[in-house]
Amino acid sequence: MTTPPVPGRDPYRLRTVRPDGTPVYGYPVRPGRLPVRVNRIDADADHPHRPPDHRHAHDFLVLVYVERGGGEVALGGRRTPLRDGDLHAVPPGQPIGAATLADLEHCTAWSVAFTPDAVPALATVSPLTWAHHPLLALFDDAGAASAVVPEEERPRWSAWLTELAEELAEPDRLGARDAASALLTRVLIAAARLAPSAPAPPDPLVTRVLDEIEATFRDPVSAADVARALGYTPGYLTTAVRERTGRTLLEWITERRLTEVRRMLRDTDLPLAVVAPRTGLRDATYLVRRFKDRYGTTPDRWRRDERSWGRA
Missing domain, CATH: 1.10.10.60 (Homeodomain-like)
Known part of the structure; x- marks a missing residue:
């Protein structure tokens, strides 16, 4: 049995439930709003937009950056420990395993949920080319891909994501949409530079x-x-x-x-x-x-x- 979305807490839209019981969530597009959501995952915080506490999948992309490691989750069918500096890219359709507060007791992380058309370089090209676009090099259709952010670059990642969250929190502020889109692009460029040099061949x-x-x-x-x-x-x-x-x-x-x-x-x-x-x-x-x-x-x-x- 799957856990249903919680009214007022679950910001995503349940699109379908797979035969194995895995719910698939869609991104809730809002007119005039950039399709990006940044969430700080912290066991000490009761954030209203924390990801669902059960096995689920998305029809959008999710990038997870771990500031302080602790616990593990299932990404792409694999049990994955969450360690300092880890960067996990979860493509659409890949299941994410249960992550309870107990699992994340000592973990502090950021999740960035977005659709590719939030990025100007992707919004102007065919969605059929998104999977192999250089900006999404860390996302792998075969399963969740991972990298490690070098220790000297980690303060910069935390600063980018903090600023991105601040811009998204005030979407009507002058230039907020441009700033948020530019910050997301910068994050994706940095993630792509950490991707394996030899990408998986297309299916x-x-x-x-x-x-x-x-x-x-x-x-x-x-x-x-x-x-x-x-x-x-x-x-x-x-x-x-x-x-x-x-x-x-x-x-x-x-x-x-x-x-x-x-x-x-x-x-x-x-x-x-x-x-x-x-x-x-x-x-x-x-x-x-x-x-x-x-x-x-x-x-x-x-x-x-x-x-x-x-x-x-």
């Missing part, structure tokens, strides 16, 4: 799937169409893609389409009736429904907010 099946989506997402194709084009049954391919990337085949198709919708809303004045068929969506009504499900706001409001922020 050939996932590569074929993402290439097919990139070539066809503007057409009204379905997950079944993509599966048939690659010679698989829809059920098999959806399961395989979910297990290897944390998202289903349909979710990847939808993510690619909505990224293109956002680009067109930002860069053009085209009405939704024109944007919809150019991004593989049926019509403006369907576009609005999918957009609100994903981003928590309407396309028109998103366009106004984005342009207003760009002029600020």
Whole structure:
């Protein structure tokens, strides 16, 4: 049995529960807010946004920096001790094991939960390329990856994360969004520099799937169409893609389409009736429904907010 989200404490949205009982949480997108959450994990603090105390997975990325070690958690199916200076990168879909306050009795750490489009360099490229982008070099589709921050660099990491948390705490302050995005980029650059020099090779099946989506997402194709084009049954391919990337085949198709919708809303004045068929969506009504499900706001409001922020 899994522990349900606690109202008022659990900031993430329960998206689904896997057959083995593992809940998968989605990032709660808020209009006008950068999709980044920084949480200081400290057994002495009763923080309202502490991660769930049970085995779970996310559909977003999580970077964990351990200031003071203590206890262990399960990352990517492995029991992992938490030691001073450890840096753990957990990609979407990877399970994180139970971490009770007793497990973390002597541990002080930071977790940074984010979606890649919080970073300007990633927001402007296809989400199908995120997994192999240099900024996300420490994140490994095969499982949670780890590194150790050199001792002389640890004060700098603590300062970055403290400042990032402060900027996110006052999102309406002048320049807060730019500052937070720049700080997150700086953290990811530092993490990427600690990644192994020889990255894991891309999964050939996932590569074929993402290439097919990139070539066809503007057409009204379905997950079944993509599966048939690659010679698989829809059920098999959806399961395989979910297990290897944390998202289903349909979710990847939808993510690619909505990224293109956002680009067109930002860069053009085209009405939704024109944007919809150019991004593989049926019509403006369907576009609005999918957009609100994903981003928590309407396309028109998103366009106004984005342009207003760009002029600020």
